[in-house]
Amino acid sequence: MYVLLTNDDGVDAPGIDALYDELSAVADVTVVAPADNQSGAGRTNSHRVAVDDHDRGLVVHGTPCxxxxxxxxxxxxxxxxxxxxxxxxxxxxAHKLDRSGTVGAAKEAVYLGVPGIAVSAYDPVTGGLHEFERDDFAQGARVARHLVEHADSIGSGTYLNVNAPITEETPPIRITRPTRDFGVRIERERDDDGFAVVDQFYDPLRRDRPEELDDPKGTDRRALADGEISISPLGIGHELKRSDSLSEIAAAFR
Incomplete structure (x- = not known):
């Protein structure tokens, strides 16, 4: 299988290096990755980009998309x-998926007629405070390899959003749906009159405060809280919401 490997952390990031080594054992892998960190780029694209050669493929001076x-x-x-x-x-x-450059690249692939897999590693103990090293991506790389070996089963118009914990054990895979819970925290910066907007994030310490995490089984955040591998099979279509009242408003326009 011919696999295009990209990321949003940049071509020199250890995560893409781990995936390349693991996937190369089962596929013909070509790297086409951003020249620098593009975290949070979502599905942003550019009108014109410069492209350089790389020993594993190409370096693009642009976004993951x-x-x-x-x-x-x-x-x-x-x-x-x-x-x-x-x-x-x-x-x-759900609120995070369109902001993520990692997920955005997998979703962009589906728009272009190619299945996509987005792979992320998380630390179920320290959460966002963890400083990632090369070995931390081993579990995510193993899961990615397994999925590539069964890529024919992904299905047309589908991308997979994968979150794998950092652990030497093999946790179960949970097929999940994105949680819909969302919140923001607004903080005034002390050094000026501006405001900082911080959205909700995964906090492993919620294990000690279970009343603050009410996600049911089957949601991605619950799987992360339980230290499982979360795989969400997702489509790209914007679902149409039927609205009789809106139809009436449209009919009344003169």
């Missing part, structure tokens, strides 16, 4: 699968 577009359109043969990651930190929750 630029990388996918360049790779799918320019590589020969055309990639059969896009894998994005391995991200240093989790990507979960």
């Amino acid at each position: 630029d990388c996918v577009a360049v790779g799918v359109q320019a590589l020969d043969p055309t990639p059969e699968l896009v894998v994005s990651g391995c991200n240093a930190g989790p990507n979960f929750g």
